[in-house]
Amino acid sequence: MKIGVLTCTRADYGIYRPLLTKIKADTRFDLEIIAFGMDLQASQGNTIEALLKDWYAKIKKVGSMHEGDSIFDIAYGYGALVSDFARFWQEHYFDHIFALGDRWEMSPAVQASIPYKLKIAHLH
Numbered sequence: 835m836k837i838g839v840l841t842c843t844r845a846d847y848g849i850y851r852p853l854l855t856k857i858k859a860d861t862r863f864d865l866e867i868i869a870f871g872m873d874l875q876a877s878q879g880n881t882i883e884a885l886l887k888d889w890y891a892k893i894k895k896v897g898s899m900h901e902g903d904s905i906f907d908i909a910y911g912y913g914a915l916v917s918d919f920a921r922f923w924q925e926h927y928f929d930h931i932f933a934l935g936d937r938w939e940m941s942p943a944v945q946a947s948i949p950y951k952l953k954i955a956h957l958h
Contacts, residue, residue, distance in 0.1 A: 836864045838894075838928035842871030842939040844881040849934060849958065866928070870896040870915065871939040896922050896943070908938065915942035923950045934958055 837857055841847060857865045869882050885893055897918030901907075919942055931954045933944050944954060 835862060835929045836866065836927065838866050838868050838926075838931040840868045840870075840931060840933045840940060840943050841881070841885075842869070842943070843937065844884075846934050847881050847884055850932070853932070853957075864892075866892040866894055868894045868896060868922075868931075868943070870918070870943065894922070894926065912938065912942050915939075916946045919943045919946035923947055923952065928952065930955060932957060 839850060839854065839857075841850060854865070854867075857863050867885055869885065882893065882895070897915050923946055931947070931952055933940055933954050934957045936958070944956075947954060
């Protein structure tokens with residue numbers, strides 16, 4: 835079973851870590867991390883490095899975010915991520931996807947998944 839785990843902030847990884855460890859150890863699951871947002875920004879801790887260090891070999895990177903945090907940057911970045919994820923979901927299939935929290939950064943990935951009728955488990 836192919837499992838996708840959406841992560842977009844450094845706070846996500848600490849919460850996800852016990853779940854990721856169990857999924858990774860279970861041979862019934864094919865785990866892929868879907869990293870985006872602040873996880874890919876050096877100015878925000880570059881969390882992607884922690885994921886790579888912990889041997890999560892299958893990591894997909896989606897889109898990029900503006901470094902700014904103005905109202906415009908947030909709105910523009912949100913729209914860009916919806917577009918990036920529309921393309922991503924068109925090209926990648928998962929049996930189940932985990933989404934964490936209620937921050938605005940996670941929302942574009944989930945919003946773009948709606949037309950694709952993907953199975954998303956929302957945590958927290």
